[in-house]
Amino acid sequence: MEAKAEALTAAAAVDEARLWSRQMAMAEIGATAKGGVNRAALSDEDRRARRLMVEWAGDLGFEVATDAIANLYIRRPGRQADAAPVVTGSHLDSQPRGGKFDGSYGVVGGFEALEAIVRAGIETERPIDVIAWTNEEGGRFQPGAMGSAVFAGVLRLEDQLGLADLQGVTLEDALTETLASTPGLPHRPFGHPFAAYVEAHIEQGPRLESEGLTIGAVTGIQGLYWFTVEVSGEEAHAGTTPLKSRKDALKAAVAMVHALEELMADESDTVRFTVGRFECHPGSPATVPSRALFTIDFRHPDPAVIARIRPNIEPVCQASARGCAVSVRPTIDNAPLQFDPALIDMVEGYAEALGHPVMRMPSGAGHDAGHINHLCPTGMIFVPCERGLSHNEAENATPADLAAGARTLAACLVDLANQE
Numbered sequence: 001m002e003a004k005a006e007a008l009t010a011a012a013a014v015d016e017a018r019l020w021s022r023q024m025a026m027a028e029i030g031a032t033a034k035g036g037v038n039r040a041a042l043s044d045e046d047r048r049a050r051r052l053m054v055e056w057a058g059d060l061g062f063e064v065a066t067d068a069i070a071n072l073y074i075r076r077p078g079r080q081a082d083a084a085p086v087v088t089g090s091h092l093d094s095q096p097r098g099g100k101f102d103g104s105y106g107v108v109g110g111f112e113a114l115e116a117i118v119r120a121g122i123e124t125e126r127p128i129d130v131i132a133w134t135n136e137e138g139g140r141f142q143p144g145a146m147g148s149a150v151f152a153g154v155l156r157l158e159d160q161l162g163l164a165d166l167q168g169v170t171l172e173d174a175l176t177e178t179l180a181s182t183p184g185l186p187h188r189p190f191g192h193p194f195a196a197y198v199e200a201h202i203e204q205g206p207r208l209e210s211e212g213l214t215i216g217a218v219t220g221i222q223g224l225y226w227f228t229v230e231v232s233g234e235e236a237h238a239g240t241t242p243l244k245s246r247k248d249a250l251k252a253a254v255a256m257v258h259a260l261e262e263l264m265a266d267e268s269d270t271v272r273f274t275v276g277r278f279e280c281h282p283g284s285p286a287t288v289p290s291r292a293l294f295t296i297d298f299r300h301p302d303p304a305v306i307a308r309i310r311p312n313i314e315p316v317c318q319a320s321a322r323g324c325a326v327s328v329r330p331t332i333d334n335a336p337l338q339f340d341p342a343l344i345d346m347v348e349g350y351a352e353a354l355g356h357p358v359m360r361m362p363s364g365a366g367h368d369a370g371h372i373n374h375l376c377p378t379g380m381i382f383v384p385c386e387r388g389l390s391h392n393e394a395e396n397a398t399p400a401d402l403a404a405g406a407r408t409l410a411a412c413l414v415d416l417a418n419q420e
C-alpha cells in the first residue's frame with residue numbers, strides 16, 4: 001500500500017485534546033456513578049446524544065440526515081455531490097451500565113476525523129459520512145446491530161416495530177419519539193450505495209494492550225448467534241403439589257443451561273457461550289414457576305465448530321423440557337466473516353506510516369461493520385482498552401490511543417474518498 005500525502009496531512013490534523021473533550025462530553029449523557037454510561041437505544045439519553053452530534057455537525061456546517069430507523073448521518077460533502085460516500089461510524093447506545101467508549105468512540109472519533117480533514121483544508125472527490133447506527137447493543141430491543149441490519153436488508157423494519165422492551169414500550173413508539181427529537185432532517189433510503197466503510201472501535205479485549213500495540217487492523221468478525229428460549233409450564237402450589245406432577249418452567253430452564261454448557265464444552269476456550277438474561281414468572285416464592293425465559297449468546301470463529309454446535313442448541317433445550325413447552329427463537333444469525341483484504345492492508349499501512357505499532361487481528365465482538373460488509377468493501381480499526389474490559393462501567397482507553405485510531409481513520413477516509 002502506498003501512503004498518500006493528503007491522507008497523512010489529514011491524519012496530522014487530528015486533535016487529541018478536542019477528541020478527548022468530545023468523548024467526555026458524550027460520556028456525561030447517561031453517566032453512571034462508577035464512570036460508565038447507561039444509554040439504552042432510543043431512550044432519552046440516546047436522544048440527547050444524537051442531539052449533541054447534530055449540534056456539533058451544525059457548528060461545522062456538515063449536512064445531517066436520518067432514515068426510518070433513526071440511523072443518523074453526518075456528511076462532509078465531496079466535489080462529486082452525487083458520488084457514493086465513503087462511510088465511517090458506530091453506535092451511541094450502550095449496554096445497561098456499559099462503558100463510555102464502546103460505540104461512541106466510532107462516532108465521535110469518526111467526527112474528529114471529519115473535522116481534521118476539513119481543518120487540513122483537504123477536499124475529497126466523494127462525500128464522507130459519519131453514521132450513528134441505531135440500537136447496536138440490543139440491550140433494550142433484540143436483536144442488536146438493528147439499524148445497520150435494517151439498512152443492509154438483513155432485517156425488515158416492519159418486523160421490528162412491534163418489539164417491546166421490558167417496560168412494554170414498543171420499538172415503534174420509541175422510534176417515533178426519537179425521530180421527533182431531531183425534527184426537520186431529510187430521510188435517506190435504506191441500502192443506498194456506499195463506496196467503502198471503515199469503523200473505529202475500542203478492542204474490547206486484552207490483546208493490543210498486552211502486546212504493547214496501538215492499532216488493530218481487524219481481519220473479520222467471529223460468528224455470532226442469539227436465541228431467546230421460552231419455557232412454559234404450569235403454576236401450582238409450592239406446598240401441596242408433588243414434585244413429580246409439576247411442570248416447573250424454571251427448573252427445566254436451569255437444566256437446559258447445564259445441558260447447553262456441556263454442548264459448548266471446549267478445552268481450547270474458543271467457544272463463547274453466555275446466558276445474559278434469565279427471567280422467572282410469576283416470581284412468587286410459593287408458586288411453581290409457569291414461565292421462564294432466557295437468552296443464549298453463542299460465538300465462534302470456525303464454521304465447522306458452528307456447524308456442529310448450532311443445530312444442536314434447540315434439540316438440547318427440548319431434551320431438558322421436563323414436561324414443559326419450549327420455544328427456541330433465533331434472533332441473530334451472523335456467520336463468521338472476513339473484511340476486505342485491501343482495506344485490511346490500508347488500515348495496517350496507514351497505521352505503520354503514522355508510526356503506530358499495529359497488528360492484524362479478528363474481532364471477538366459483533367459490530368455494525370459486519371452487516372455493512374455485505375454491501376461494500378469494509379474494514380475496522382481497533383485501539384486498546386484498559387485490561388480489555390468492556391460491557392463494564394470501568395471500560396477505559398487513553399486519549400493518545402483514541403487519537404492514534406482517529407489519525408489512522410482520517411488517512412483511510414481521505415484515501416478512499418479520492419478513489420474512483
Ligand code: HGY
Nearest residue numbers: 136137144365366367
Ligand atoms: O455484543 C457485541 O458483540 C457488541 O458489543 N454489541
Ligand code: MN
Nearest residue numbers: 102103136201
Ligand atoms: Mn460496540
Ligand code: MN
Nearest residue numbers: 095102137391
Ligand atoms: Mn457493545
